[in-house]
Amino acid sequence: MQNKKEKKDRNRSTIIVVILLVLLIIAILFFWNRSRSTGKSTVVEKDAIVSAVDSSDTTERIDTMASHSVSDTDTIVLQSADTVKKTDVVVKPVKKAVDKVKKMDTVTTVPDTIKIDSSVVTDTVIHKTDPCDSDTTRPWVYPDPSGGRHHEDVSIVFVSDKKAQIQWRFKDATKWNVYDGNPVTISATSTIEFTAYDSCNNAMDVRSEYYEIVRGESEKYCPDGMEYVRVSDQQFCIDRYEWPNRKGSRPESFVSKYGASDSCFSKNKRLCTADEWTIACMGPYSWRYPYGQAYEQYACSTHDTTFRVSGSRPECRSFFGVYDMSGNLAEWTDTKSIENRQFYYVKGGFWESGPQSNCTDKRYSYYPQNRHNPVGFRCCSDIVNK
Known part of the structure; x- marks a missing residue:
């Protein structure tokens, strides 16, 4: 138990x-x-x-x-x-x-912390609205028609590239006249001086044009549309404009020397020699440019993007009344170059040649069978007694 x-x-x-x-x-x-x-x-x-x-x-x-x-x-x-x-x-x-x-x-409230000088703002606005601060270009004025030899009385008008007051006077006069837009008539050989200034006090330098009145000379020796040229013992006739020799028409370019010769022959004329072309350009006073001794940027088509219609630059006129010999289109001549006898001289420069397009300028690297975009021509002929 x-x-x-x-x-x-x-x-x-x-x-x-x-x-x-x-x-x-x-x-x-x-x-x-x-x-x-x-x-x-x-x-x-x-x-x-x-x-x-x-x-x-x-x-x-x-x-x-x-x-x-x-x-x-x-x-x-x-x-x-x-x-x-x-x-x-x-x-x-x-x-x-x-x-x-x-x-x-x-x-x-953030912008309120920026303090603005109201006087500075006001001055800036006034500064920007003053047109004369940005306008420093002087007016360019020329007479139309230009100086040189004329065969009848001449009524000239002054043309300006901007709004300006134009003043003129005949050489040796003491008083200047304000040009009012009405033509100034020249009926005898004389020199006219002119200047201009705009509202901003941009003033053009005083320029002058010489007018020689010789009545009926070209009509006596040359076909219609040609000008009579005489220097020393040389005399001939030359087209007033580049081919097709019509004022307001487009001059023909992109043409070969052979094509130019054929066109002149079709009018009973011939292609100008290099010497004839130079004399017609320089005149009796051996001007460097057709209009005078000094280069004028706006006188001829030498700062353009393409060529212009014939006679569109009134001041691009030689002493003998031949137009567009500086710039616009270079021109074939009938003279072989000394440097290479396969080539022919081309004269006058073209629309973007600038100061180089003077009366003595010449180019020789042109094969006569080739066509070139800035190259045209004009025709010459011997004198005829009508």
């Missing part, structure tokens, strides 16, 4: 020990889960607090006119941890609505 009792006591003790071990394990698991859950809650709380503080600071920066801070209203509610599994509820702070009107007021 005693043995049975001892056996029961041992079994009971074993059961109690097992139960205590189970309870101990449960307690250990409970506290382990409790500590891990508490750690997570702490992290959430810290994140919520940081978020609340950041939101509060942002709200304070946006609403610069607010009278109190949003951070005072931040609340964090945590559920009691009565069980192993716990749900943490974080109520995030509600942002205050941004006062849009005050935000706009904040932006619009």
